[in-house]
Amino acid sequence: GAGxxxxxxxxxxxxxxxxxxxxxxxxxxxxxxWYRQSLxxxxxxxxxxxxxxxxxxxxxxxxxxxxxxxGGSVSTLxxxxxxxxxxxxxxxxxxxxxxxxxxxxEQYFGPGTRLTVx
Amino acid sequence: xxxxxxxxxxxxxxxxxxVTLDCVYETRDTTYYLFWYKQPPSGELVFLIRRNSFDExxxxxxxxxxxxxxxxxxxxxxxxxxxxxxxxxxxxxxxxQGAQKLVFGQGTRLTINP
Numbered sequence: 001g002a003g004x005x006x007x008x009x010x011x012x013x014x015x016x017x018x019x020x021x022x023x024x025x026x027x028x029x030x031x032x033x034w035y036r037q038s039l040x041x042x043x044x045x046x047x048x049x050x051x052x053x054x055x056x057x058x059x060x061x062x063x064x065x066x067x068x069x070x071g072g073s074v075s076t077l078x079x080x081x082x083x084x085x086x087x088x089x090x091x092x093x094x095x096x097x098x099x100x101x102x103x104x105x106e107q108y109f110g111p112g113t114r115l116t117v118x
Numbered sequence: 119x120x121x122x123x124x125x126x127x128x129x130x131x132x133x134x135x136x137v138t139l140d141c142v143y144e145t146r147d148t149t150y151y152l153f154w155y156k157q158p159p160s161g162e163l164v165f166l167i168r169r170n171s172f173d174e175x176x177x178x179x180x181x182x183x184x185x186x187x188x189x190x191x192x193x194x195x196x197x198x199x200x201x202x203x204x205x206x207x208x209x210x211x212x213x214x215q216g217a218q219k220l221v222f223g224q225g226t227r228l229t230i231n232p
Contacts, residue, residue: 043209045219045221109165112161
């Protein structure tokens with residue numbers, strides 16, 4: 001079956017511009033995660049959505065970062081006024097977890113979006 | 119706080135050699151989960167294994183095996199008779215019971231030379 005898909009695969013933007021990154025989770029997966037992979041910081045958690053519950057935004061590095069998930073499926077990560085330190089690969093993952101036992105299910109990752117801020 | 123340490127930044131071996139990737143974790147919780155993921159050059163993280171803290175049995179899957187030892191807080195990964203296709207970055211990760219996010223180690227870049 002189809003895995004997690006992300007678009008675009010690559011994005012080059014100028015400093016100060018806003019960008020939107022899209023994630024399509026595996027059909028039926030209720031949980032969706034965003035991570036960031038950069039040379040200096042490794043793989044970092046950004047945000048987590050579970051069903052209709054309020055998202056866990058504890059990993060977002062600044063208020064320039066926001067994410068939404070419409071209809072419990074597709075998610076968009078938005079970075080406003082991009083900075084060079086935002087350059088990284090942004091990975092999306094989904095899992096079949098439920099709210100009471102989120103850690104009982106493995107996360108399946110998409111191919112990522114490589115963001116370069118010039 | 120939780121932490122995962124993969125001390126080996128890069129490993130290079132010749133095909134058919136056995137290789138072990140080390141993973142040491144830190145947590146004060148008694149219930150937690152450990153994972154290994156493979157990241158090939160294509161970039162997509164591929165799930166390999168999930169192990170909970172109450173199950174210390176070693177796991178074998180084909181040429182892959184995992185050794186979980188709570189006494190040393192380690193969850194090491196061994197590839198037997200390595201192949202060029204095993205070349206990738208391998209990540210060890212941890213999450214806690216009831217938690218959502220994975221805490222990753224820094225990864226080990228494994229290169230298998232023909």
